[in-house]
Amino acid sequence: MTIEVHDGVIHVDGEPRVLVSADYPYYRDDPARWPDRLRALRDDLGIEVITCYIPWRHHQPEADTPPDFTGHTHASRNVAGFLDLCHRLGLKVVAKPGPFVHAELTYGGLPDWVCPEEDPAIEPVLDASGAPARWADGSGRGPGRPLPAPLAEPFATLTGEWLSAVGAKVLDAAAHPNGPVILTQIANEGVYTDGARPLTAYDYSPSALALHRERTGRSEPPRTGGEDAAALAGWGRFHAAYLAEVYRRWAQAVNGRVPVVVNLNPPTVEALDDWLARVCPPLWGGIAYGFTNWMGVVSADPDAWFRYVVAAKLAPGPNMEENWGFSQLYDRAYQDAATSFHQSLLALAAGATGFNVYTGVSTSGWAASLDAATPSPYPDCAPIAADGSVTEKAPAVAALAAFLARHGAEFLACVPVTGGSFGLYRPYAALAAWGQGDVVCGRSLRAFHDRMRAAGHDYRIVDLESGDLAGHPRLTIPGGPFLHRHVQRALAGHIAAGAVVEVHGAVPVLDEDLNPCTVLATALRPGPPPEPGPPRARVVAGEADVFLRTHPERDVAYLTVLVRDGNQGPVLIDLDGRELEVVAARGGAAVIRLEGGELDDALVKGVNRYLGSEVAAGVRLGGRAHTATAPADLYRVGGALRRIS
Template structure:
């Protein structure tokens, strides 16, 4: 069996498929229930791929003792036995060895002995003020609260050495014996949501430690070539690279930020991206897997600067073989426009699967997640926005861990997943089963279908790295995140989908697939990016630029390639193309993906995804262009629910639609209608047709 990830899509022996997974934290359950829980998860949900973290602190609590993967020191450490059960049950596995895992474990799954408090050889990670970066530890203080412990500097020599030892042990003692085709492990996830669940933190949050700054300055040397070149471009007179300090403070409102200072902010943003890439590659090299490696970035946070922080740091194009994936823990997207926007940006940033969708936690996060409709809505949104897979986190409730693993949370963990703590399938299992069955039947076709998109956001990451340090109301300089958020809202209000394209890494031929680019400018821009955009305009395409028009290149030399091309371009048409799908009535979003060899305008086959907002009242009516025909689709769904419809040759085929949302006390007799042809349930329920077979789920 040959496992590959191509453009974020899982291929098995060359055949593509949508990656549907569920997490099981084996380390929180007694080994005596592993087989039963996994069998129930498989049979009740239809999921065939399990994701599992391997907590370092669980398998190696003593620094002077090798990790235990066989249960020799304690039965619940028998990782090899757990993976053997997965294989016997026909379940594939995504292995997640950290080193940091979060997963609501003490110290994020790191062993206590690697903490700088307990090991003076470990350098702590520092923020811009020189304070240690902290995470919840594994003991309570005198006030009864869990202590906050300093995290290691990711590039510190001793920490890097011990991480390498851990990952090499996992690779040699676990993965070599369990990797496909002879074992169940088909993919590996490295790290967690950045490095230490920090992918969405501000750019000034880390890492200003000595090893971090050494890496930063080494990157400057490589980028600029010589100190003289650096000084000339930045307007400085440093005598040595060690004299270069990174930015540490946001600039004041109304402050004049010189171009040299702007470049310094861009340098720090590049360091943040390179820090992720360096750790990912170093850790992967130590692990030595023979299957693809991916990561799970958390989406942007909610502060005014957070989208810029994230866009500057998250640069999948720089990872060279490490694949993109993401998670969702920022709120209920059917209720919050902010959560919706951040979730969509994460799904669109690069092709890859959603590796953690909240299906199990209501008490810990939001009561809305007690209803399966909330997670169903979000899973469909992820796929509509560009994700190549979905995840149920977690699939099974557990109750068998000790304080050495987690002192913060009471059993069960989590409180409302598809399989409860007694091993019984809940109503959510049926909802997951509908999803799994639908995309087992149609996932490859769905992923191959072409999203019907309008303009593309042109991402120029140096602008994000600068804008992250700007005050909330200051857009006088280069900008990226806030204009992107405004662009997102504009597209949503116009009923149009969009894509995100990284301009620094884009090849000339790729731009032709994005005939209408939108971006916010600044005083400088890489010369090769300006040339790409100028050629794009010369080819008759459109570049919509707000803000300043660049007149300098990346070394602050005069460069008017883009300015000249914009002046020479024909005036852009002001008319807005409404696209092939429009919501006529109801509060909802609609996404259309076309199937077939012809252009979007001639296709009468595809997938329509309808995301119903929590405040919607009544049916949602959608105008849909099916080839030369103007069709009308009506979806009757619960508030906060969703639907996905397969339309084949202009006719309604398989579909999923939710009619129940217990959290909102919304119960609707669900129905889908295409040009008067309706399929309706008899009672309030969830309704599905998969491979032509109609089924209802009344919970």
């Protein structure tokens, strides 16, 4: 019996699965509640996989005492018992030991005794000006406390000891198939929830600069953007190598018997190029890519929608945290399940291989030393309330879980119908991050994204330096002065094989060493490239986005319809010349399985009380329809139809 990850898809004993999970922060709850809450996640939400951080701060609050994993110092530290309970209840687990976890915990879940202000021997992360990178967690400590440099001693030894202890004393015995743990997640949203920060924000500490010299051969890093192009591009490559090195060390320290995954926070609009330069999954040596969503309400905000889609498309992998429970901390729109339902479906449609309900349960009763800033309950509006009762969000989670349990493997086997691909060239992203005006990458990607969205086309992203171009017959790449010689040759061969390649900007005429190289320029066909044909699924009435996936061997397709907040009335879609109608709430969404060109199972969100939108959800194609007779959600799974008002 095995657990493997292939192309971002988890395989359990050889079978591909959409990873549907829900987070339960056991350390924030009374252990007496654990069994009831886990049963509620399993029985009321249909969840089979639990995710949980294992906070270092909680299990080893003092430096001179070993970590407590069995609850001998406090019952809520009995993570070994929690995992055993999950196993006895038939639940799988994604364990997340950090060492930094965020999770609204004081100092991000790090113990106070690893703070450079507490121990001067611990080196801080530094920015380009030499100032420490700080974590402000709302604990009343002013601008926050400096974060420890992950590659420097003695912190590197301390993190190694922590992760090794978790691996040896907790995860090894709990690993599948004899235990519930199927994945281990390290780090959080970069290293310290910093994956989307500017390249100048970190890390200029002595330990990081030693790695920079080793990897680039340069004695000094760029700090202002006034350095030569090679130095600026090299700093971007260093960031990718830095992240990969931290992940490698931490994964090695855990030394678990299950695959390792990370979760990257999406890019910001302002630092898009910084994120594109830094996040390079091909360098991670088998560590799987995952991402999170904490960026805004995508059904209302085009910037948030763009950032979300880019995070989902950068590499295959699951959405490791989708906000299903926080309205007070983030946005009041999350009071209603429609917001999270919409975003979970967008993640899957855009390329994610799973989604997580963060968090599945509202909790209360944690120690002030763990978190003195967040009001109870945590979070405020989860599918399972703090008293254990089921909330209005529960049916939406249960419907998604049931739909993907029945159709998930088939959904993953279906191929997205796209109108083109964007070729990512990270050296341009690294230069653009420094404001080099003659080089674009992120801006090219945004322009491409907006053009494709306006035309109703889905798209893919491919890494020009390491990706396989064969599956990308229509490719747009960012322009600039240079392009690696091997990339130019690959693109020229791609064109010769019949592909359409469009350069957004100047056509490169130099190679990576700035020597003349016109391989691509010579291969490009004269004149503007032909426009892609109309999408197979196109919105003709209403405000919505659609994604179509088709099976390569059978007459099966999945259509995802994402209704924007401003929509009024039914959404009409031209699907291969046939009219398909979806009636959904504003900000709602639908996923529809089609077999033999006819309606099969479908989930349609008809209620969004936050926006005051309640309709009788339905979907119609030809002479067949699934509809509610009164304002309600409509869930059809395995032929069984449910209407939830």
